[in-house]
Amino acid sequence: MRTAVIVFPGSNCDRDAAHALTMVTGKQPAMIWHRATEMSTVDLIVLPGGFAYGDYLRPGAMAARSPILRAVRDHADKGGLVAGICNGFQVLTESKMLPGVLMRNAGLKFICKSVELKVARADTPFSNKYDEAASIQIPVAHHDGNYFAQADELERLEGQGQVVFRYCDNPNGSLNDIAGILNEAGNVLGMMPHPERAMGQNGDQGDGQLFFKSLLDAVG
Amino acid sequence: MTQAQIITDEMVAEHGLSSDEYRILCEHLGRTPNLNELGICSVMWSEHCSYKSSRIHLSKFPTSGERVICGPGENAGVIDVGDGDVVIFKMESHNHPSFIEPYQGAATGVGGIMRDVFTMGARPIALLNALRFGEPDHPKTRSLVTGVVAGIGGYGNCVGVPTVGGEVNFDPGYNGNILVNAMCVGLTRTDHIFYSAAKGVGNSILYVGARTGRDGIHGATMASTEFDDDSEAKRPTVQVGDPFTEKRLIEACLELMATGNILAIQDMGAAGLTSSSIEMADKGGVGIEIDLDRVPQRETDMTPYEMMLSESQERMLIVLKPGTETQSRQIFTKWELDVALIGKTTDTGRLVLSHKGETVCDLPIAPLCDLAPKYDRPWIETPPAPVLEYGDLPDRDAVSVLSQLMSCPDMASKRWVWEQYDRHVMGDTLFASASGSDAAIVRLHDSEKGLAMTSDCTPRYVKADPFTGGKQVVAESWRNLIASGADPIAITDCLNFGNPENPQIMGQFVRAVEGMAEACTALEFPVVSGNVSLYNETNGVAIPPTPTVGGVGLIPDLAQRAGYFGACEGDSLYLLGPTAGWLGSSLYAREIEAMRDHAPPPVDLELERKNGHFVTEAIRAGLLHAVHDLSDGGLACAAADLAIASQIGISLETHDSLPNHGWFFGEDQARYLVCLPASRLEKLQKLADKADVLLTFVGEVGGKDITLGSARMNVTELTRKWEQWLLEYMESKHANGS
């Protein structure tokens, strides 16, 4: 599987994502600078976590206007896989590749902890290795993970089964306990929790590995 | 030169120089300085930059060792961790700014200490912070905690370096002066260490990072004077941090370092452009010429004085190899950072500044550094503290005492704090604040080696007996590293004290340093970097003496890391080391009997060594399920930590000759609690006999209760109380309007 990680000024989980991808695919991802306007063909693009542009103005807002986003969009339009993790999820909503927004956490504080997620859909390229309705343990670390969408949008999202991960114990006020969603076409996913931090190397259960293995499986 | 301004006595005083210091300065110069020069000299000779009150005592620290590559004197200390890897670390205070503006003060403290580490070529891999606040009921405390914690998280989280450990304490002694000490640990290779000594003549000086504004002018002098009720007026000098710029600065500097273009590099810390340029020149034995018109400026009409004294954050100074200017600039442009060639190294040994075509400063560099005043300030020994006889204290129900201690502000869980810190970014954190280990542990990337880190200080001991307290601080740091499975290597420190012009305070300082030095020598645990913060005093009331120590150790094989979360049903508990039941200056005395300032527990460094080495051996032999050092609250609190972290019951037996308070809560040093299955007892006892250490059976693991003698309490209930205090305190509404 060929993969790429987009690097924005302020990305800080880019290396972590690259490490996880290398672990699972056996190949290092291409690291693509946000000013690039084109990139070679890959199977999966990861928008990593971090604080692109310091999260100034709104998290993800300025990154979503980076030159590379056009290439990311083209890739997605052709059916290529895109995974936005944490700040990457914020970039995807800000660029309207995913519906809704991620607002300040309900408690107004940054939250870093391991949370339990329910796998709401185990038939997507991002989750096919999980059991349907499985409970998994993945860490969150964010200040703005409170998912919001207008009522009609939310209804559509739920109606079309676009929610992939839900919090079992909602840490941030997200509507419908949403932790991760897909676009309508099913090839772009955004999630606040960090699967790359749960690779089983640091005394954790390794529940994040199956996320990357799902992608490997989907690409074939 | 600009026309000579008349320097009045008032101007000299405003710059914090004594009239003697000013006279000496004029002698070195052979003339009177102009205002720019006065400003520059005054910050160089401030306590903060010159260490004038502390230097002669700091030289008592052992600073070398087998693994020490660079001790104090550079931006941070460097130690060898094998296989070509080196670890660079330092701790620094940001006390005064954090009291005035907690969010920005703490944030810029974190930013500043990271720059000290990446300046030397290391990528920061871990942050710690030691925080001391006033009593919880003080009207300012809650908002200070809120702001400081948010500031530390706001900066470290954004830059993307995990905050893995630290300490938070509350004491009325900090009501008027909180302490914010931040530590940064970085990693690089042996052949990728960068130093600050400017080299050669005619080499370009590159300014990179944020533009210079009028912020923090006179921050260094501010950190060197006491607060009084007029401090409000000094407020606008607080700087604002920009972690996004810092993050780019780290990446850009590391990228430039990889090119080999750098001859010397130095961050602009306290006293900004002044101290960075002068220190680089002084260390390299060269002169420096700067054209101030080329300094990137954020505001209009900045004067030379303002530019030289500004403490704008996120700036660095670099001396480049000739011919590499264009390539070097491009790297910073790519990262959208300001970059400018502002001057050259010279052979004059002087700092020459030009502005709008005029020379506005022309100073000899050496006197500003080497000839800075050095004081052997008068000091007096702290009078010996009375010994607290435990026979004088009433007997109390051990379990309700335990519950009270575990939920007191100093012991209660700090979850509210550390959940706001990103502890896992970079993907190498094994143990952070929550993990039930005496030290934080971070993997050296892509290896099976780990670094253990801890920050410690028990100010109540230091206050009662600075010498013993100083020894204890170092011993506790060492013990914490041992208990996590590490080989302790070296420390950094942050010496927070009151006004050194007061002989009592100076006495605390001198004796604490001597105690620390003795322990460092005995434990082969040298000091490789540090910082001194004096004048932590408001209206004549000084903080308790607080020499914080940041210890670093190496875990050669992460499979052998240790913690206190692994206790299993049926395990036996053994206490390592002798117990006299020492309650003087203990947590028990303070919290339960409201008794302070009795003689603290003696520190036997030979015993520390012996017991510590035995623990290392037992851990590496794979004998232990859990291990925990004994500190605040003694045996019972250590057992409670173990029970909470492992979520299992523990029963401790009473002692046949010691009373319950001394046995359960005494704070005798050099002790550890170890937990293992019965099947491994024989092996452990054999090791103990060989090592000649005292191992005492104290209890068992199992069930759901913590039991002290015959009294018991449910572990879930104890956990709840321990978790609850800080959450409730912080969430309870702003009762005091702050």
Next chain:
Amino acid sequence: MKAIVHIALKPGVLDPQGQAITGALHSMGFDEVTDAQQGKVIELDLQGVDRVAAQERVEAMCSKLLANTVIEQFSVEIVD
């Protein structure tokens, strides 16, 4: 020329910051406050454009970057 952009949450969008402010004010005894909303102001210094063009350009900046129109509404005011 200067443009002042006001950005506020659309009605109906839950405002955790506003709620926190109300709560904090109440606990400090400012009971007269019944509700609070927090918004942003962005002041832009502009050069080389006239008023009409400025209005149009700044509106474009808002919808393209400064506001997230899923939850925010904006207004632009051109001064001097």
Next chain:
Amino acid sequence: MKAIVHIALKPGVLDPQGQAITGALHSMGFDEVTDAQQGKVIELDLQGVDRVAAQERVEAMCSKLLANTVIEQFSVEIVD
């Protein structure tokens, strides 16, 4: 009654947000923007106070909670 509170950084205080916004607008082709500053507006709904009292009370709220007077300045406007 309503109070509108404007909070802005004091002159000379570093405004990283404003700098980043300027940079982003430039890279999107909005070159006419020479500088940007970001501030806050807080709208308060008030009950049971008259104009004069309101002004005074809201100023107290600002200096005690809403603004960080170390680095921020505020202005209060009472509207109804």
